[in-house]
Amino acid sequence: MYSEKSFHIKIGDGYLKGIIDRIVIKDDKIEILDFKTNRLWNRGQLVEYYKPQLQLYAYALEKNHREKK
Numbered sequence: 001m002y003s004e005k006s007f008h009i010k011i012g013d014g015y016l017k018g019i020i021d022r023i024v025i026k027d028d029k030i031e032i033l034d035f036k037t038n039r040l041w042n043r044g045q046l047v048e049y050y051k052p053q054l055q056l057y058a059y060a061l062e063k064n065h066r067e068k069k
Contacts, residue, residue, distance in 0.1 A: 001025070007060040020057050032057050 002023040009016055022033040032054060038046060 009060050009063050
């Protein structure tokens with residue numbers, strides 16, 4: 001498990017850095033946890049709103065993993 005895991009990746013001509021709240025690795029599966037303080041009025045809308053952020057985290061983890069091989 002990793003907490004507050006930072007990442008830095010090149011995207012196009014620029015770089016992007018960020019921090020993933022928690023990464024849990026178990027049985028060849030990776031779970032990305034991103035804690036939010038929003039009130040949960042509509043779960044579907046909240047999931048859709050944050051989906052691009054989680055997809056970016058997954059991309060960053062995959063890219064960093066490939067670079068380390």
